[in-house]
Amino acid sequence: MSNLRSLSFDAIIIGGGGAGLRAALELAKSGKKTAVLSKVFPTRSHTVSAQGGITCAIASADPDDDWRWHMYDTVKGGDYIADQDAAEYMCSEGPKAVFELEHMGLPFSRFDNGRIYQRPFGGQSKDFGAGGQASRTCAAADRTGHALLHTLYQNNLKNDTTFLNEWYAVDLVKNANGDVVGCIAMDIETGEIVHVKSKATVLATGGAGRIYASTTNALINTGDGIGMALRAGFPMQDMEMWQFHPTGIYGAGTLVTEGCRGEGGYLVNKDGERFMERYAPNAKDLAGRDVVARSMVMEILEGRGCGENGDHVFLKLDHLGEEVLGKRLPGIVELSKTFAHVDPAKEPIPVVPTCHYMMGGIPTNVHGQAIMQDADGNDQIVNGLFACGEAACVSVHGANRLGGNSLLDLVVFGRAAGMFIEGALNEGIEYLDASESDIESAMKRMNRWNESEGGETVPELKRALQSIMQNSFGVFREEENMQKGVGQLAELRERIANAYLPDKTNAFNTARVEALELDNLMEVAEATAISALERKESRGAHSRYDYPDRDDVNWLKHSLYFPADKRLAKRDVNFTPKTVDTFEPKVRTY
């Protein structure tokens, strides 16, 4: 008999960032027995670092704004592999979700008429691209993520959500039928291992930017939900699609919001030239992030980079004046001074494209239900498993996410998952209980680390992984180098399987957490590498020297990575929105 203590919930939400907290709020209000399980206190989640805002057609800056224009931008921005039914759902439901946040107390900045302040962001247009730049990103200065996350946490307190803070989810528990019926988790403070049973398990574990050496992501972004789902045998979608944010601070990797360019800042090369005018004559610095990041790398490769080594460019903000900087971008002023040692009111900020966001993830429908494929390649719902936020791939971002769409994604689909689960619980959910051996198999890797007696340690293996990903799967990719990377990862997987955890004590053992995180980084890295190698075209954030063009004949598809045999399949993109005409793929220019 398993001697683990067990806890039972109607729904367990793994992850306390924006998506998890929004889902939890919906369920807590419904009176369902819900818990949020988070490896950090919820306001330490990475949502807190989002700066520029939440993009949504609330028709404040422009009373004639239309969610359909936002949907068009989103589909085009995603290079046409965003699912159009999902983009339609997000953009049309968005205003409701944003107004709810305001009613909960989110301290948005304001226009003179008292409405929510909106700023221009990249890839935004009016009238389906024909009406020029739109201003659609709702902002709380440049601290929108912080304001949003704290507001959601506060409203969960108000609604008495149960929190398992500083608990770490180790692996999913599946029953004999393959339904997900909970997880194994560790209370970090005491080291106790607990079997958490639930009728609905929601993975809201965020991104995994820490697979790269240089990333804007928090140290906690290790793809824990992705790792758990892959180890449980579930497929991942579009894992080759990683966004490199144009403006990470050179050297430090910390993010400088696109809102800087929205407010009128622009990029210059070593000659002081505003080079984006050459690459994107219309949108210039507010082209899609993939376009801007590639242009920056081209400038650097062609010898027009700044600094001693010519390996970055400059973001110029000084012409905006201290008042605009102080009012609209106060956090950026702080970060630049701390991490770049420059005052942006006087000098430009050195920036370089930096890994920022995982467009791929656990494939889901708009209700957050996880999807796999049956033997004939048809979609099949995974019983008991849900995902939302960055960990999920609904897909609203396709091959490239637009700025400000991640915060909208997480509130809209966190809310949608919560509503759906509430309905499903009302109708009744009954799955077979997990057996002893089901629980044992979810305990496997925890036991492996606890029994390790020697070998390489976690920090060196993590560094090796990050360097492989940085060198072979960056902004530009090509076959030979990726083959090499895939080979190195296979070797690394063996080394990690034999790695050593020296400290086996129980109380707040962060070394154990980091070891468990390393397994997840490995899963994410390999899924990314194999998907990138197999997608033989360039689309959105996935740019190949050897296949420089988009190939709509073969690749107007999602990729679907299966962990058991490391195979890449294709899945149809949805082109049938319910209330608008399909946006047909066009050549993507800005």
Add this chain to the structure above:
Amino acid sequence: MSTLQVSIYRYNPETDSAPYMQEFQVDTQGRDVMVLDVLHMMKEDDNGLAYRRSCREGVCGSDGMNMNGKNGLACITPLSEVIKGNKLVLRPLPGLPVIRDLVVDMGLFYKQYERIQPFLQNDTPAPAIERLQSPEERDKLDGLYECILCACCSTSCPSFWWNPDKFVGPAGLLQSYRFLADSRDTATESRLAELEDPFSVFRCRGIMNCVAVCPKGLNPTRAIGKIRDMLMANAT
């Protein structure tokens, strides 16, 4: 001098009968790195060293600690700002129970935060769009809403050390005023009623350690003063 002498508070309840200070030599190669980077270097040598960290850019509030006697966030504190000679002394935030090494039990701190009902309360029906708020009204929230709950302020406050169960402390009171100052909040009366006892607010003695240490440059003492004014006005 590139070798840094670090003296760090260690305690593992499973293996140590009492806390002790451990000495490390850390080679920073002469670079002015952040204190958090120094901790990472030390953890490579001693896997068991425990501290919290997440965003590493000063917005999540995980890595509040006491560095050469002053509370702050390790991730945005460069060595040049804290070291004396080449010595760095790292201790957990004062006044809270230690779980392990630099990790403290934040329970009391969070409890005081929850006590002030840190959420907007408005008893009028919500409109179909957002509630309107003028830029001037919104400006009143600046310097309040940015709090990251790192606890640097409350754990530097002698009044909080003395009465952590009864005095709300600077962080909680800053958030209390954030809602009192919000033109959209209608619960002013009940919020004030919860604070009028001799401890919740009035144990603040204006020492202003909170202002001196806040890594976000916020001013809890000023917010506490505003709450006092509101309580006094209410009483007369």
